Amino acid sequence: xxxxxxxxxxxxxELEGVDVLFGLPGGATLPLYDPLIDSSIRHILVRHxxxxxxxxxxxxxVTGRAGVAxxxxxxxxTNIVTPLCDAYMDSIPLVVITGQVPYAAxxxxxxxxxxxxxxxxxxxxxxxxxxxxxxxxxxIHDAFHIATTGRPGPVLVDIPxxxxxxxxxxxxxxxxxxxxxxxxGYNPATEVDPELIRRAADLIVAAERPVIYSGxxxxxxxxxxxxxxxxxxxxxxxxxxxxxxGGFPDDHPLCLGMPGMHGNYTAVTALQESDLLITLGARFDxxxxxxxxxxxxxxxxxxxxxxxxxxxxxxRADVGMRxxxxxxxxxxxxxxxxxxxxxxxxxxSWNQTISGWQERYPLTYEQSAxxxxxxxxxxxxxxxxxxxxxxIVVSGVGQHQMxxxxxxxxxxxxxxxxxxxxxTMGFAVPAAIGAKVGRPDRMVxxxxxxxxxxxxxxxxxxxxxxxxPVKIAILNNAYLGMVRQWQEMFYDERYSEVYLxxxxxxxxxxxxxxxxxxxxxxxxxxxxxxxxxxNEIDDRPVVVEFRVESAEKVFPMVPxxxxxxxxxxxxxxxx
Amino acid sequence: MAKTLHTLVVLVxxxxxxxxxxxxxxxxxxxxxxxxxxxxxxxxxFSRITFVVDVASAPLDxxxxxxxxxxxxxxxxxxxxAESVERELMVATVNASAAQRGEIMxxxxxxxxxxxxxxxxxxxxxxxxxxxRVDDFEDLLxxxxxxxxxxxxxxxxxxxxxxxxxx
Numbered sequence: 130x131x132x133x134x135x136x137x138x139x140x141x142x143e144l145e146g147v148d149v150l151f152g153l154p155g156g157a158t159l160p161l162y163d164p165l166i167d168s169s170i171r172h173i174l175v176r177h178x179x180x181x182x183x184x185x186x187x188x189x190x191v192t193g194r195a196g197v198a199x200x201x202x203x204x205x206x207t208n209i210v211t212p213l214c215d216a217y218m219d220s221i222p223l224v225v226i227t228g229q230v231p232y233a234a235x236x237x238x239x240x241x242x243x244x245x246x247x248x249x250x251x252x253x254x255x256x257x258x259x260x261x262x263x264x265x266x267x268x269i270h271d272a273f274h275i276a277t278t279g280r281p282g283p284v285l286v287d288i289p290x291x292x293x294x295x296x297x298x299x300x301x302x303x304x305x306x307x308x309x310x311x312x313x314g315y316n317p318a319t320e321v322d323p324e325l326i327r328r329a330a331d332l333i334v335a336a337e338r339p340v341i342y343s344g345x346x347x348x349x350x351x352x353x354x355x356x357x358x359x360x361x362x363x364x365x366x367x368x369x370x371x372x373x374x375g376g377f378p379d380d381h382p383l384c385l386g387m388p389g390m391h392g393n394y395t396a397v398t399a400l401q402e403s404d405l406l407i408t409l410g411a412r413f414d415x416x417x418x419x420x421x422x423x424x425x426x427x428x429x430x431x432x433x434x435x436x437x438x439x440x441x442x443x444x445r446a447d448v449g450m451r452x453x454x455x456x457x458x459x460x461x462x463x464x465x466x467x468x469x470x471x472x473x474x475x476x477x478s479w480n481q482t483i484s485g486w487q488e489r490y491p492l493t494y495e496q497s498a499x500x501x502x503x504x505x506x507x508x509x510x511x512x513x514x515x516x517x518x519x520x521i522v523v524s525g526v527g528q529h530q531m532x533x534x535x536x537x538x539x540x541x542x543x544x545x546x547x548x549x550x551x552x553t554m555g556f557a558v559p560a561a562i563g564a565k566v567g568r569p570d571r572m573v574x575x576x577x578x579x580x581x582x583x584x585x586x587x588x589x590x591x592x593x594x595x596x597x598p599v600k601i602a603i604l605n606n607a608y609l610g611m612v613r614q615w616q617e618m619f620y621d622e623r624y625s626e627v628y629l630x631x632x633x634x635x636x637x638x639x640x641x642x643x644x645x646x647x648x649x650x651x652x653x654x655x656x657x658x659x660x661x662x663x664n665e666i667d668d669r670p671v672v673v674e675f676r677v678e679s680a681e682k683v684f685p686m687v688p689x690x691x692x693x694x695x696x697x698x699x700x701x702x703x704x
Numbered sequence: 705m706a707k708t709l710h711t712l713v714v715l716v717x718x719x720x721x722x723x724x725x726x727x728x729x730x731x732x733x734x735x736x737x738x739x740x741x742x743x744x745x746x747x748x749x750f751s752r753i754t755f756v757v758d759v760a761s762a763p764l765d766x767x768x769x770x771x772x773x774x775x776x777x778x779x780x781x782x783x784x785x786a787e788s789v790e791r792e793l794m795v796a797t798v799n800a801s802a803a804q805r806g807e808i809m810x811x812x813x814x815x816x817x818x819x820x821x822x823x824x825x826x827x828x829x830x831x832x833x834x835x836x837r838v839d840d841f842e843d844l845l846x847x848x849x850x851x852x853x854x855x856x857x858x859x860x861x862x863x864x865x866x867x868x869x870x871x
Binding site for chain 1: 724
């Protein structure tokens with residue numbers, strides 16, 4: 130069958146099971162957009178390419194399938210570098226297709242030319258510059274394979290215009306369905322090493338103060354159930370990092386919640402005081418460890434990761450295993466089930482210590498007096514209690530992100546979408562749109578900050594036009610709040626360039642102008658009813674602006690570069 | 705500070721941009737590459753890159769693991785200098801007046817170097833050998849005045865076991 134390159138690309142995407150593309154056309158992608166008219170794939174027309182990338186990420190977060198974005202050459206490609214880097218840091222499967230100037234024009238500084246593969250080399254798992262139309266089916270097949278297997282990540286495919294342009298003879302090809310992969314340097318498969326499983330089990334049965342340190346790799350490996358089996362069998366408590374919120378249910382008695390810089394006291398301190406960390410799909414990120422040299426000083430380390438480069442990268446492992454988290458955990462559970470004396474070590478004093486911390490240092494905040502600005506934590510409690518249990522929650526980056534992770538109850542996997550590694554402000558609005566496209570059956574709420582919202586809010590035009598009914602809560606504290614918090618605590622309250630104003634822009638007016646329903650909430654008594662009203666709207670996006678207290682800070686906090694032992698709790702719990 | 709040199713031999717797919725990907729991993733961490741040699745292998749799908757880097761072992765292990773993650777990297781070997789045979793090629797043009805020529809020719813004979821080109825006032829010579837031997841030869845040529853000099857960067861193979869090394 131004779132096809133042109135553009136037709137071959139669409140057919141290849143269909144073969145990979147792609148049902149939606151997030152994109153924005155341009156000169157170099159005209160020949161890719163033309164066959165789209167005849168394709169079954171849904172296209173969502175974004176307003177900015179960064180939006181396309183984050184939407185694809187949101188889609189991938191909640192479905193586990195690769196999100197796909199299609200953008201043009203030059204500025205289209207450079208605008209999507211941030212989502213690529215974001216997906217790279219958080220191991221999100223993404224396939225991004227960029228148009229490129231015709232092959233003969235590459236390197237001539239042609240109009241809208243950029244060295245896209247060069248620019249994105251260090252923020253993608255892999256990238257391709259396709260030079261022959263004939264290669265398109267194989268490259269697309271390889272791109273999806275690389276993006277979704279092993280440690281998932283973003284893959285970029287850069288396609289020169291002439292090889293997809295039906296008017297150019299270089300675009301002709303004989304269609305052929307790819308037969309496997311020829312990637313001699315790529316070996317994502319791993320085998321479970323029974324000897325390492327035995328050694329890990331030895332450490333687990335002997336530990337007096339063990340903690341399971343579970344990270345985003347649990348969700349990537351679809352290992353939430355296996356993790357639960359392991360925790361229940363061993364009766365060991367679990368911390369869930371920012372990337373694994375929901376990977377172990379918050380309402381489980383063994384769940385300690387989030388560790389790290391803004392983790393709760395018990396999760397942070399249990400890691401710190403443990404004698405064994407069973408590290409599953411987590412990478413000892415600096416936001417979790419605090420000062421690395423002082424992190425969990427008495428703990429032996431079991432470390433399981435699909436990426437061999439993570440083992441011994443930050444902390445040397447006593448038992449390091451490259452492996453798929455689910456396969457390893459299942460093997461570990463089987464090994465432990467066969468052990469007599471699984472519960473011979475008396476951990477009652479450790480468990481009492483943990484419950485003592487939980488009682489003494491729960492998350493807390495001071496309620497606002499009537500007439501005062503809303504407390505962000507209160508808004509989150511109301512939002513949490515007023516929405517279905519399996520609501521998908523998406524956040525931007527900053528104080529609101531930490532409060533959401535702290536105050537929400539994540540009882541189901543794949544209900545928490547955020548930018549953990551790169552910390553991308555402006556992530557929430559487009560990622561929420563992508564999440565809703567991926568899971569239209571679920572309610573999707575984004576919790577955003579006023580600073581974040583102003584970065585990508587134009588994508589609400591996309592959501593309104595496409596009838597994607599996401600709900601956005603803006604916690605408007607008139608500041609770049611996390612920066613303000615650091616200036617207050619570490620820069621002598623010298624508030625340099627962090628004030629944004631509560632009224633400029635008019636968030637409600639702007640949202641309505643974009644085709645959304647919008648509300649402003651200033652009174653404690655209105656919070657619950659407005660959330661209920663927002664929940665009922667299902668035919669367009671809704672934006673709810675909550676006017677929250679500017680001075681409110683996120684506690685607990687481990688100051689940057691300090692030991693987790695120096696955790697600062699809420700002022701009401703100090704002393 | 706004493707150098708901690710490591711030799712890495714990396715088998716990669718013979719595709720555009722692969723050298724940039726591999727070198728980029730060193731650059732990202734601020735490691736300087738001391739020496740680099742690249743050539744195709746008998747199997748035309750692959751090329752072999754030999755790196756010499758000056759870096760402590762622990763960060764090097766991390767770079768090796770990161771290199772291994774690159775899709776186009778097929779195999780990585782670390783060759784400790786003591787357990788490998790290393791070779792490098794040097795080509796140099798040196799000042800060689802009639803009075804100096806005899807002395808330079810003595811050096812050429814001692815080092816088993818070769819004369820590639822003869823001019824009225826210059827000699828072009830080449831030497832292949834261990835990096836240290838090439839260094840020595842370069843040092844001895846320098847007083848005559850080196851006009852131009854190029855070295856290839858080193859290549860390496862693991863040393864054979866002692867019993868099979870010719871006396």
